[in-house]
Amino acid sequence: MHNTHFLLTDLLFGIPALLAIGFYIGAVIITNRQGRLRKWPWLRTFSFVVGVLFAAAALIGPLARQSHTDFTAHMAGHLLLGMLAPLLIALAAPMTLLLRTLNVHWARKLSRLLQGSYVGFFTHPIVASALNIGGLWLLYTTSLYAAMHANIWLHIIIHIHVFLAGYVFTISLVYIDPVSHRFSFTYRTVVFIFALAGHGILSKFIYAYPSAGVPVEQARIGAMLMYYGGDAVDLLLIFILFKHWYQSVRPRKLVSVAGKAV
Amino acid sequence: MTTIHNTQSNSGNRATFARRNLWSGILFGLGFVAFLDETLFHQLLHWHKFYDKSTVAVGLISDGLFHAFSWFATVGGLFIVADLRRRNALWHKMWWGGKLLGGGAFQLYDGTIQHKLMRIHQIRYNVDILPYDLVWNISAAIMIVVGIGLIVSARRERREGRGVFSNA
Numbered sequence: 171m172h173n174t175h176f177l178l179t180d181l182l183f184g185i186p187a188l189l190a191i192g193f194y195i196g197a198v199i200i201t202n203r204q205g206r207l208r209k210w211p212w213l214r215t216f217s218f219v220v221g222v223l224f225a226a227a228a229l230i231g232p233l234a235r236q237s238h239t240d241f242t243a244h245m246a247g248h249l250l251l252g253m254l255a256p257l258l259i260a261l262a263a264p265m266t267l268l269l270r271t272l273n274v275h276w277a278r279k280l281s282r283l284l285q286g287s288y289v290g291f292f293t294h295p296i297v298a299s300a301l302n303i304g305g306l307w308l309l310y311t312t313s314l315y316a317a318m319h320a321n322i323w324l325h326i327i328i329h330i331h332v333f334l335a336g337y338v339f340t341i342s343l344v345y346i347d348p349v350s351h352r353f354s355f356t357y358r359t360v361v362f363i364f365a366l367a368g369h370g371i372l373s374k375f376i377y378a379y380p381s382a383g384v385p386v387e388q389a390r391i392g393a394m395l396m397y398y399g400g401d402a403v404d405l406l407l408i409f410i411l412f413k414h415w416y417q418s419v420r421p422r423k424l425v426s427v428a429g430k431a432v
Numbered sequence: 433m434t435t436i437h438n439t440q441s442n443s444g445n446r447a448t449f450a451r452r453n454l455w456s457g458i459l460f461g462l463g464f465v466a467f468l469d470e471t472l473f474h475q476l477l478h479w480h481k482f483y484d485k486s487t488v489a490v491g492l493i494s495d496g497l498f499h500a501f502s503w504f505a506t507v508g509g510l511f512i513v514a515d516l517r518r519r520n521a522l523w524h525k526m527w528w529g530g531k532l533l534g535g536g537a538f539q540l541y542d543g544t545i546q547h548k549l550m551r552i553h554q555i556r557y558n559v560d561i562l563p564y565d566l567v568w569n570i571s572a573a574i575m576i577v578v579g580i581g582l583i584v585s586a587r588r589e590r591r592e593g594r595g596v597f598s599n600a
Contacts, residue, residue, distance in 0.1 A: 359508070363500045371496035377483045394482060401503065408504055412511040421519055 175322050176235065182326060183229035187222050194218050194264065197271040207270060214262045221258030224250040225333055238319055241384045245392035245399075248332065252302070253403040256336035261410075265347040281348075290351040295358055298342035299365035302335040307372055315381040339365070344410045355415045362411070366404050373397035443597045445521035447590055453523040454583065456512035457530020458537075461579075463506025465535040466498065469542065473555070484553040491550030498538070498546075505534075523596065525589070529582030536575025543568040 198210045227233050228247035236243040265284065269277050283289065291297060309315055309328065318325050341347065343358050373396040380389030446453065473480040487495075516522040543565065546552045555564040589595035 359504060363497070363504055366500035366503065367493075367496040370499050371492055374483050374492055374496070378485075378487075390482075397482075405503060405507070408507045412508050416511050416515060419515060 178322065179234070179326065180230045183226065183329075187226040187229075190222050191219055194262070194267065197267050201267065201270045204270075210267065210270075214267075217258045218262030218264065221255045221262065224258065225255035228255075229329060241381075241388035241392040242395060245395045248396070249399040249403065251329065252306075252332040252336035253400065256333065256340045257403060257406060259337065260340045260344065260346050263346050269348070284348070285350040292338050293342045293349070293351060295342045295353055295361040298335070298338045299361055299368075302339040303365050303368040303372070305331055305335050306369070310372065310376055310381050311379075313382055316383045319383075340407065344407060345414065355411070355418070358411065362408070366400075369400050369404075370397055373400065442520045445519050446523040446526070446596065449516055449519065449521040450523065450526060450587075450590070452512060453516060453521070453526040454530040456509050456516065457527040457532075458509075458534030459505040460509030460513070461531035461534030461536075462538040463502045463504075463509055464531070465538050465542075466502030467506055469539075470499075479556040481553040481557070484551060486551040487553070488550050491546065491552045494546060494550055495552050498542075502538075523586065525582055525586040525595070529579050529584075529586055532575045532579030532582065534579075536572045536577075536579055539572035540569060540576065543572055 195215065198215050201207060202209055228237075228251035233243055233247050233250075237247050238244075265280075269280060272280060292301070309318070314324075314328075318328050341349070343362050345352065373393045376396065377390050377393035380386055384392075469480070474482070513522065513527070516527075543555075547554060547565070547568075554561055555568055586595075590597050
């Protein structure tokens with residue numbers, strides 16, 4: 171990777187990141203002008219901006235540059251790009267914002283697209299988990315990791331994949347935006363446990379058998395960062411999932427439940 | 433009057449949600465022991481290794497699955513406690529019985545199958561390991577026995593209308 175390559179990736183990733191933030195804030199301003207809807211929570215805007223900045227930090231700037239030679243820095247970037255940024259962006263409910271901002275005609279078209287089988291396929295918990303965790307196994311246990319540093323286009327495609335797979339994985343497990351293809355809490359929990367296990371096992375696998383070209387010391391610190399950092403972000407996801415469960419089983423007829431039992 | 437009525441509803445709710453009390457305890461107990469294992473023996477004492485070269489492949493899978501499951505069990509178990517409290521149905525004796533049973537069962541599995549058979553890692557390195565293994569597994573067995581004892585006793589109280597059910 172040379173400086174011209176860095177310039178290319180800076181522009182390729184930096185411009186969409188700035189555009190995303192700009193569009194989101196623009197949509198919030200437009201939607202807040204409509205008096206009949208409640209004000210868009212500022213926490214969502216904050217979550218979106220921080221999420222995009224975290225993703226950008228893994229793609230451009232000092233961390234991204236260091237990632238090319240340092241596996242630990244690479245793993246810190248991976249946690250930001252593939253886990254924390256997707257979660258923060260999902261929490262910002264971008265589709266809800268878009269549906270609120272668009273006029274009825276376009277909102278209907280978008281909602282039809284979201285209900286379609288194409289979106290349904292990729293947001294199926296098992297498909298999303300396989301894309302996310304399977305992609306990581308492919309990256310770190312084959313020669314793909316070394317090839318990624320030699321080929322700029324491979325580098326770009328893999329980084330886009332890591333972010334998108336992380337995002338699809340997140341929205342397939344916790345429902346923030348409207349979801350038409352819904353799965354039960356039990357179903358999502360079981361898939362989620364296997365996905366999380368796949369991530370943890372891969373971390374220890376990298377510790378034991380570092381990817382080609384990665385020094386053992388870097389691989390070990392990077393693997394532990396992946397293991398415990400992954401746990402930390404997953405704890406947030408698990409907490410949100412169970413909080414939704416807790417809200418969904420709220421007893422509506424407390425009195426009659428008690429009455430029946432007496 | 434109100435107090436008596438509430439007691440009646442509470443014991444009724446406990447009976448209705450007996451299994452949920454038990455499973456919430458088992459899940460939280462398992463998650464709690466796994467969490468203690470990670471903080472105490474991995475992070476603070478540095479006795480356990482992150483990875484041991486003698487680990488067999490299935491050990492890596494078992495460790496990964498249990499580690500992932502324990503996170504869900506801890507958080508999920510506590511959310512179920514919150515749900516039981518909201519329903520006035522938290523039954524402490526049953527819950528603690530489940531907690532000790534779940535925690536002890538995981539510790540025994542960890543101490544025998546995962547440490548010895550799958551060789552994920554040992555409790556401590558460069559020491560005579562036998563006393564460590566004995567303390568580990570005997571304490572696990574004690575937790576299981578006490579846990580089952582509490583569950584049996586809780587069931588008997590419900591059947592015979594004693595303890596928390598004495599007003600029902």
